[in-house]
Amino acid sequence: MKTRVLVVDDDRAVCQMLHAVLAEAGHEPSVALDAASLFRLPESPAPHVIILDWQLPDGDGIALLPQVKRHWPRSEVIILTGYGTFDAAVEATKLGAFHFIGKPVDIPALLLLIRRAAEHMQLVAQTQVLRDALSSLGGGASPIFRSPAMQQVLRLVERVAPSDAAILLSGESGTGKEVIADLIHALSRRSSGPLVKVNCAALPRELIESELFGAVKGAYTGAVADRDGLFRQAEGGSLFLDEISEMPLDTQAKLLRVLQEKRVRPVGGRTAYATDCRIVAATNRPLPTLIEERKLREDLYYRIAAVRIELPPLRERHEDIVPLARAFLRRFASQAARPVTDFSPDAIDCLCQHAWPGNVRELENEVQRAVLLCEAAVIQPTDLSIVVAGHSAPGARVQAALTPLEVVERDTIVRVLREAQGNKLAAARRLGIGRQTLYNKIAQYGLGPDAPLRPGRENK
Numbered sequence: 001m002k003t004r005v006l007v008v009d010d011d012r013a014v015c016q017m018l019h020a021v022l023a024e025a026g027h028e029p030s031v032a033l034d035a036a037s038l039f040r041l042p043e044s045p046a047p048h049v050i051i052l053d054w055q056l057p058d059g060d061g062i063a064l065l066p067q068v069k070r071h072w073p074r075s076e077v078i079i080l081t082g083y084g085t086f087d088a089a090v091e092a093t094k095l096g097a098f099h100f101i102g103k104p105v106d107i108p109a110l111l112l113l114i115r116r117a118a119e120h121m122q123l124v125a126q127t128q129v130l131r132d133a134l135s136s137l138g139g140g141a142s143p144i145f146r147s148p149a150m151q152q153v154l155r156l157v158e159r160v161a162p163s164d165a166a167i168l169l170s171g172e173s174g175t176g177k178e179v180i181a182d183l184i185h186a187l188s189r190r191s192s193g194p195l196v197k198v199n200c201a202a203l204p205r206e207l208i209e210s211e212l213f214g215a216v217k218g219a220y221t222g223a224v225a226d227r228d229g230l231f232r233q234a235e236g237g238s239l240f241l242d243e244i245s246e247m248p249l250d251t252q253a254k255l256l257r258v259l260q261e262k263r264v265r266p267v268g269g270r271t272a273y274a275t276d277c278r279i280v281a282a283t284n285r286p287l288p289t290l291i292e293e294r295k296l297r298e299d300l301y302y303r304i305a306a307v308r309i310e311l312p313p314l315r316e317r318h319e320d321i322v323p324l325a326r327a328f329l330r331r332f333a334s335q336a337a338r339p340v341t342d343f344s345p346d347a348i349d350c351l352c353q354h355a356w357p358g359n360v361r362e363l364e365n366e367v368q369r370a371v372l373l374c375e376a377a378v379i380q381p382t383d384l385s386i387v388v389a390g391h392s393a394p395g396a397r398v399q400a401a402l403t404p405l406e407v408v409e410r411d412t413i414v415r416v417l418r419e420a421q422g423n424k425l426a427a428a429r430r431l432g433i434g435r436q437t438l439y440n441k442i443a444q445y446g447l448g449p450d451a452p453l454r455p456g457r458e459n460k
Helices: 010-023 035-039 061-071 086-094 107-135 148-160 177-186 208-213 249-261 285-294 297-306 318-338 347-351 360-373 393-400 404-419 426-431 435-444
Strands: 005-007 028-032 049-053 076-081 097-102 169-172 195-199 236-243 278-283 308-309
Touching: 005 010, 005 035, 005 086, 010 028, 010 148, 010 435, 035 061, 049 107, 049 148, 061 076, 076 107, 086 097, 086 278, 148 308, 148 347, 169 297, 177 236, 195 297, 208 249, 249 297, 249 308, 285 297, 318 347, 318 360, 347 435, 360 435, 404 426, 404 435, 426 435
Parallel strands: 005 028, 005 049, 049 076, 076 097, 169 278, 169 308, 195 236, 236 278
Antiparallel strands: none
16 A cells, blocks of 8 residues: 655645655655645545645644644654754654654655654554454443453453563464554553564574674674664563564573573673563464474463463454454545445355454455455445355355466465375475465465365364
């Protein structure tokens, strides 16, 4: 999705320059030359980021900031000025500005700010959805999570988030572990600090320690300067370690020492520094299996699991499917400026009958696709790609939507899984791909519980 950026500046040359730069960077820019024209713009679709000049011919940017935030409450504002001072920057942020940048504009710095502002806006939107769910659990407005299992999860989050206890989130891929981590941070006393996320499975083995702990210049080939690690970046906030069981065992031992001593020594460094961040970890594999197979150190498990929260799969909480689908519909319809308002009863029936092997992530992607392809105000079964027993048309559409290469890939995965008797670890090895990649492909192609596989020793 393109980031909508509104530039408000009375200097036409600056507007033209920023418009060209933003368009080239893949954003969707628009401009306003004064405050009057700014507030004549339609409220929807709202810009994701507003670049607001300090000095306008009919208003002061700082004075206008509260009005801008009322007009577009979810938009992030970056103040742009050639007259800035530190005190003015502080005042701007107190009034709700995301950041402050001076003239002449440093284009790379501005593009980085825009990306961070858009990410922050999305995080705030996701967190607000869950905050609304929490506030409605007491019997107010209809909650997004209606299932008893998720209501219990949210009550537990509400109780433990204000503490500094380490939390371990477990559950299948796509159940929303990262979103729950966002909520834990947002409800904690560290919410004003950074939330730093890292997928341990995505980090190369030879670089994971320098990513986590930092490194000094010359510590290894290519270390041309001192490098801050993720613990340093998360200082005063939270550090989310996703797929922690994919971390090498020797690195797990070093992580355990850091958590015990609250001190971090960069790779190649001689001195350690104190660290203060809250640890939230996650895994999508059964915990007893991880410890038994020595994928997760038992002593580290007890250190990171002061509180353990298990997220149930979507197939075990059918009460949540329709409220979540409608929440996603409202979000995607607003983002894409599409006049889609609801699902037909038959479409709801399709959603409720589907097994959702990819869980909430699969549901979110399905709704986004339907919103973009729907030609009416109400989504029909023909707008859905999911395969549901008793609905033959959606199944045919899935096959039609696949490219020839994807059909070959899907059939190959099915064949290898059959040959491996459903053992996904063995199948991943035969296919020459990582286990997590295979899990993602299984979710992508809907090869869930109803897939034509024979049960094996490991069909998880």
